[in-house]
Amino acid sequence: MKNYWSAGWTLLGAFGLGMLAFGCSNPADDVTEAKVSEVEEKESSGSESESEDAEESAEGVWYTFSGESSTIGFTGSKVTGSHDGGFEKFTGKIMIADGSPVSNAENHVEIDMDSTWSDSDRLTGHLKNADFFNVPEFPTSKFELSSIEEKAGPKGATHEVSGKLTLHGVTKAITFPALIEAKEDQATLKAEFFINRFDFDIKYPGKQDDLIREEVVIRLDIVANPESAA
Numbered sequence: 001m002k003n004y005w006s007a008g009w010t011l012l013g014a015f016g017l018g019m020l021a022f023g024c025s026n027p028a029d030d031v032t033e034a035k036v037s038e039v040e041e042k043e044s045s046g047s048e049s050e051s052e053d054a055e056e057s058a059e060g061v062w063y064t065f066s067g068e069s070s071t072i073g074f075t076g077s078k079v080t081g082s083h084d085g086g087f088e089k090f091t092g093k094i095m096i097a098d099g100s101p102v103s104n105a106e107n108h109v110e111i112d113m114d115s116t117w118s119d120s121d122r123l124t125g126h127l128k129n130a131d132f133f134n135v136p137e138f139p140t141s142k143f144e145l146s147s148i149e150e151k152a153g154p155k156g157a158t159h160e161v162s163g164k165l166t167l168h169g170v171t172k173a174i175t176f177p178a179l180i181e182a183k184e185d186q187a188t189l190k191a192e193f194f195i196n197r198f199d200f201d202i203k204y205p206g207k208q209d210d211l212i213r214e215e216v217v218i219r220l221d222i223v224a225n226p227e228s229a230a
Contacts, residue, residue, distance in 0.1 A: 024077070027217050032154050032194070033193065033215075061095070061226050065224040065225070066089075067090050070221060071086060071221045072219075073087075074216055075217040076197075076213070078213060083119055086116075087113070088112075088115040092109035092110065093224070095107060101148045103146065103147045103148055105146075108142060113133050116135070131204040133202070141167045142166045147161075147162045147163075153178075155179075156179055157178055158180055169201070170200045172200065176191055176193040178191035184226075187224045189220060192217065195215075196215060198214050
């Protein structure tokens with residue numbers, strides 16, 4: 001009888017562990033990893049580069065967006081589950097010329113980190129403190145777009161977007177696929193990729209029996225409207 005009960009508990013334990021593993025898979029498993037690297041500082045060519053920017057600006061139109069019509073969200077996970085979140089306040093602009101985005105030095109997105117939200121009020125407070133985003137010390141995050149290249153990618157992506165992401169006081173070069181559509185009255189960008197939070201010195205491990213994963217899924221749904229001819 002003893003052996004019977006022992007075998008039964010062993011089977012139940014194995015079943016329970018299997019269900020735990022099945023129910024808590026990594027949300028990043030089916031998402032493209034962004035290319036993240038150190039920023040390479042390049043010497044500017046002075047008046048020549050300024051002239052090229054001016055020429056691009058003369059031909060393009062600025063499209064602007066904010067948290068009122070667009071979303072920047074994320075999903076983080078740990079052994080026992082995952083949480084969704086994002087940022088309520090952010091602003092950005094991108095130049096469009098002849099129906100395509102232009103690689104202009106002033107294309108950017110700026111995020112108010114105090115507007116961080118999540119599906120748990122307790123977690124939201126934790127994300128803002130020194131364990132994660134450290135909002136009092138780093139109140140703003142910024143993405144400065146350096147290039148947009150037409151390139152087919154996963155899940156219908158049409159472009160490859162590259163730039164500098166400053167998060168938690170750390171600046172890295174980042175490249176990710178995106179679906180971009182530009183029309184006369186509106187431009188949209190949709191993207192889903194993951195980054196490693198350790199690359200940005202966000203290394204809070206979580207509880208010993210419920211460790212937080214390094215991968216964080218980022219989701220962008222940007223809707224921009226023309227501001228004026230630049």
